[in-house]
Amino acid sequence: MNNKIRKRRTKVLVFGTFDLLHKGHIYFLKQARKFGDTLIAIVARDSSAMDLKNRKPRHGERARLAAVRGIPGVSKTFLGDKILGSYSVLKKLQPDTICFGYDQYGLETDLRARMETGELPRIKIIRLKAYKPEKFKTSIVAKYRDQ
Numbered sequence: 745m746n747n748k749i750r751k752r753r754t755k756v757l758v759f760g761t762f763d764l765l766h767k768g769h770i771y772f773l774k775q776a777r778k779f780g781d782t783l784i785a786i787v788a789r790d791s792s793a794m795d796l797k798n799r800k801p802r803h804g805e806r807a808r809l810a811a812v813r814g815i816p817g818v819s820k821t822f823l824g825d826k827i828l829g830s831y832s833v834l835k836k837l838q839p840d841t842i843c844f845g846y847d848q849y850g851l852e853t854d855l856r857a858r859m860e861t862g863e864l865p866r867i868k869i870i871r872l873k874a875y876k877p878e879k880f881k882t883s884i885v886a887k888y889r890d891q
Contacts, residue, residue, distance in 0.1 A: 789824050
């Protein structure tokens with residue numbers, strides 16, 4: 745009989761719009777992958793992106809989901825919640841760690857507040873480093889692509 749103990753796989757979760765994929769996104773995902781066995785990317789719905797960024801993404805949510813799914817190291821992808829702030833995807837997936845990009849302060853602040861009140865379970869949070877933010881930020885990449 746085989747008495748091997750199965751090690752529980754650690755799940756790392758990231759959130760993002762991932763519109764106009766660029767090197768900054770790839771760097772972000774590669775960094776996050778180092779913190780667990782399974783990297784799960786939550787891609788913002790078009791409606792959420794509009795609410796958060798006051799602009800419609802250039803690519804629809806399904807196209808962005810497919811693009812992120814094709815990045816090596818990303819284990820699973822899901823669309824974000826239909827109701828912004830409900831965190832039903834987070835509750836369902838139960839990650840061990842959440843990695844935030846260098847500019848994702850609003851989401852991190854909200855999650856920490858909800859963990860503090862007990863509305864959400866305590867989850868390890870890691871802030872990742874930027875990759876040339878003066879060059880690889882979606883708003884900057886969009887300007888160059890428009891020219």
